[in-house]
Amino acid sequence: MSIEAVIFDLDGVICHTDQYHYQAWKTIADRLSIPFDERINARMRGVSRLESLEILLEQSGKNFSQEEKERLAEEKNRIYQSFLRKMTPADLERETFRALNTLREMNLKLAIGSSSRNTALILHRLGLDGFFDAVADGTQIKHSKPNPEVFLLAASLLGVQPSKTLVVEDAPAGIQAAKMGGFVVAGLGDAVEEPGTDFPILALNDLCLICSML
Numbered sequence: 065m066s067i068e069a070v071i072f073d074l075d076g077v078i079c080h081t082d083q084y085h086y087q088a089w090k091t092i093a094d095r096l097s098i099p100f101d102e103r104i105n106a107r108m109r110g111v112s113r114l115e116s117l118e119i120l121l122e123q124s125g126k127n128f129s130q131e132e133k134e135r136l137a138e139e140k141n142r143i144y145q146s147f148l149r150k151m152t153p154a155d156l157e158r159e160t161f162r163a164l165n166t167l168r169e170m171n172l173k174l175a176i177g178s179s180s181r182n183t184a185l186i187l188h189r190l191g192l193d194g195f196f197d198a199v200a201d202g203t204q205i206k207h208s209k210p211n212p213e214v215f216l217l218a219a220s221l222l223g224v225q226p227s228k229t230l231v232v233e234d235a236p237a238g239i240q241a242a243k244m245g246g247f248v249v250a251g252l253g254d255a256v257e258e259p260g261t262d263f264p265i266l267a268l269n270d271l272c273l274i275c276s277m278l
């Protein structure tokens with residue numbers, strides 16, 4: 065098999081924390097009377113917290129100081145973390161856990177590549193501490209997706225070549241990042257039709273077949 069490793073995005077791929085991001089941003093937007101919907105939220109997938117805030121503020125028609133922006137980003141994160149703290153290992157879907165274990169039995173190295181600075185907290189809440197061979201996240205990078213930095217870091221921590229690594233993403237910015245980094249790309253959800261997706265998939269279990277074919 066030419067694929068040696070799989071790097072997973074976290075929010076929207078391993079778990080459904082993407083809905084908590086939406087609810088937290090929506091709370092901020094409503095308070096500031098800024099229009100916000102799923103379409104605007106979709107542009108925030110994969111991009112950093114502060115860049116997401118910039119997208120939200122585009123609709124405000126006002127200028128915010130750097131200090132105000134940092135306060136808003138912190139407030140959003142507090143709301144978001146209040147959802148994360150309620151998560152338990154039961155929030156990890158059985159099918160997801162099964163697919164991860166099957167890929168591991170196929171001797172593939174497994175990693176996380178996420179722009180989120182909450183990655184360690186989420187993996188802990190899901191009972192996945194220490195499960196992955198490498199974790200590259202928003203605390204370790206300068207540029208979030210669509211820059212390939214987080215995936216290249218994950219590959220280098222695993223000691224694998226991008227061309228022998230499958231990246232699994234649900235966000236257009238993540239697909240672009242993986243493509244730019246020279247990875248093989250599987251896309252879920254919104255990402256199935258994104259140019260750059262080599263393998264559109266419906267569920268993580270589909271990865272087992274793809275990896276055994278390649």
Ligand code: G6P
Nearest residue numbers: 108109110112113179180181182
């Ligand atoms: C992921 C999510 C984005 C989020 C980013 C930063 O990439 O898809 O929606 O903005 O992480 O998340 P954080 O947990 O650091 O605020």
Ligand code: MG
Nearest residue numbers: 073075076234
């Ligand atoms: Mg995602």
